[in-house]
Amino acid sequence: MERKIIKKLLLWKNSLKRMPLIIYGARQVGKTYTALSFGKQNYKNTVYFNMEDSAEITSIFERDLKPERIIRELSAISGQSIFKGDTLIIFDEIQACERALTSLKYFCENAPEYHIIAAGSLLGVAINRGKYSFPVGKVDMMNMYPMDFEEFLWATKNEQLCELIKKSYSTFTPLSIHDTAMDMYKTYLVVGGMPRAVLEYVDTNDFDFVLAAQKNLNDAYIADMAKYTTPQETTKIMAAWNSVPAQLAKENHKFQYKVIKSGARAYEYETPIDWLSSAGIINKCIRITEGRMPLSAYADNASFKIYMMDVGLLCSKFGIPANIIANSPHSFDGFKGALAENYIMQVLVTSGFKPFYWSSQGKAEVDFIFQDKQGRIIPLEGKSAENVRSKSLRTFVSQYNPPYSIRVSAKNFGFENQIKSIPLYALFCLNPDGGNE
Numbered sequence: 001m002e003r004k005i006i007k008k009l010l011l012w013k014n015s016l017k018r019m020p021l022i023i024y025g026a027r028q029v030g031k032t033y034t035a036l037s038f039g040k041q042n043y044k045n046t047v048y049f050n051m052e053d054s055a056e057i058t059s060i061f062e063r064d065l066k067p068e069r070i071i072r073e074l075s076a077i078s079g080q081s082i083f084k085g086d087t088l089i090i091f092d093e094i095q096a097c098e099r100a101l102t103s104l105k106y107f108c109e110n111a112p113e114y115h116i117i118a119a120g121s122l123l124g125v126a127i128n129r130g131k132y133s134f135p136v137g138k139v140d141m142m143n144m145y146p147m148d149f150e151e152f153l154w155a156t157k158n159e160q161l162c163e164l165i166k167k168s169y170s171t172f173t174p175l176s177i178h179d180t181a182m183d184m185y186k187t188y189l190v191v192g193g194m195p196r197a198v199l200e201y202v203d204t205n206d207f208d209f210v211l212a213a214q215k216n217l218n219d220a221y222i223a224d225m226a227k228y229t230t231p232q233e234t235t236k237i238m239a240a241w242n243s244v245p246a247q248l249a250k251e252n253h254k255f256q257y258k259v260i261k262s263g264a265r266a267y268e269y270e271t272p273i274d275w276l277s278s279a280g281i282i283n284k285c286i287r288i289t290e291g292r293m294p295l296s297a298y299a300d301n302a303s304f305k306i307y308m309m310d311v312g313l314l315c316s317k318f319g320i321p322a323n324i325i326a327n328s329p330h331s332f333d334g335f336k337g338a339l340a341e342n343y344i345m346q347v348l349v350t351s352g353f354k355p356f357y358w359s360s361q362g363k364a365e366v367d368f369i370f371q372d373k374q375g376r377i378i379p380l381e382g383k384s385a386e387n388v389r390s391k392s393l394r395t396f397v398s399q400y401n402p403p404y405s406i407r408v409s410a411k412n413f414g415f416e417n418q419i420k421s422i423p424l425y426a427l428f429c430l431n432p433d434g435g436n437e
Contacts, residue, residue, distance in 0.1 A: 018112065045086070051096040057097075060077070061100045065099065090116075122279055185425040221241070281309050285304060340424060360395065364396065408427055
């Protein structure tokens with residue numbers, strides 16, 4: 001399946017300032033598959049090492065961190081020659097070997113001609129806990145996310161639809177096959193962007209197989225929690241993780257600790273939430289008190305919302321039957337809004353934005369506020385259906401006078417009263433540069 005990150009990998013390969021690359025992100029978003037595919041397509045050969053599977057491999061890094069010796073021994077253990085510039089070396093699950101992570105500094109400084117990609121699922125967890133000496137300034141970094149809606153359209157052989165959506169976005173003229181695009185959006189809500197779930201959908205066209213894949217993914221995350229934390233920590237992390245659907249099902253999606261457990265306090269669950277965020281399996285949206293640049297200066301870190309990193313996993317945790325989403329949207333209005341909001345957050349994060357939300361004295365609230373690369377503050381309001389009237393957006397606009405606003409909904413394209421109406425299926429076209437794709 002085609003992934004957008006391949007273009008970035010090609011730029012990395014050809015860069016004169018190339019350093020060892022770390023691809024990080026949640027487990028099973030496609031890091032290993034993408035790195036292997038990239039290697040096979042662009043190098044003479046690829047050598048792959050999984051740091052979780054072999055004590056023999058990790059022992060290579062124990063003696064010293066001299067790149068040439070490490071390369072000789074890796075070549076011997078893999079049975080393949082490793083060529084400078086022509087071999088891609090992949091260190092998978094690098095968080096399982098602290099010394100291998102540290103070695104990237106020495107490859108950068110003393111042997112930059114070797115092309116190395118390291119992948120880590122729980123790297124953020126390990127780094128945040130001070131377990132590893134991270135090679136700051138000596139590695140390139142790329143974050144990998146679940147497949148976005150555009151990549152989902154590619155995987156399902158809907159490239160032509162994808163191009164028509166981008167064409168309509170570039171001119172903000174209505175898409176003639178709007179209903180078809182909305183149907184694909186609703187399918188994406190069910191399937192999501194986890195490659196394994198997408199592959200099941202493409203191969204079987206059966207949502208039961210998709211649901212089984214999503215259940216296995218959820219079980220894998222729970223296994224990670226148990227593997228890398230104490231039993232007491234695991235219990236709290238799982239409780240926070242399992243509360244996400246209930247948090248989003250509330251009319252006010254602001255995170256409330258009491259939803260996790262009656263009487264729960266912030267100090268008990270701040271670390272578990274940080275763990276989930278560092279592992280990449282939730283996205284955190286923090287409240288801002290002012291819609292001014294820089295947004296981070298006005299962040300109220302005690303008030304936030306939490307979204308799952310993949311809308312398909314959220315849909316499966318809600319337990320909503322696929323046919324309900326596909327055929328009867330009006331029978332689950334509350335859940336539909338939660339799914340749409342989670343989807344929007346997922347798209348914004350994947351596209352490179354850092355979204356916040358804004359509220360003012362409990363009288364007005366705008367779903368998402370972001371800052372583009374030109375420093376402009378843009379409000380974005382998400383609506384799951386076609387009812388798009390909002391007093392809160394008008395309040396924000398009158399108070400901060402943004403250059404334009406965005407309304408994401410089930411309506412077709414339009415641009416009037418300085419409000420860009422973007423259909424839910426076209427949000428992937430938005431980019432931080434402030435222009436059209």
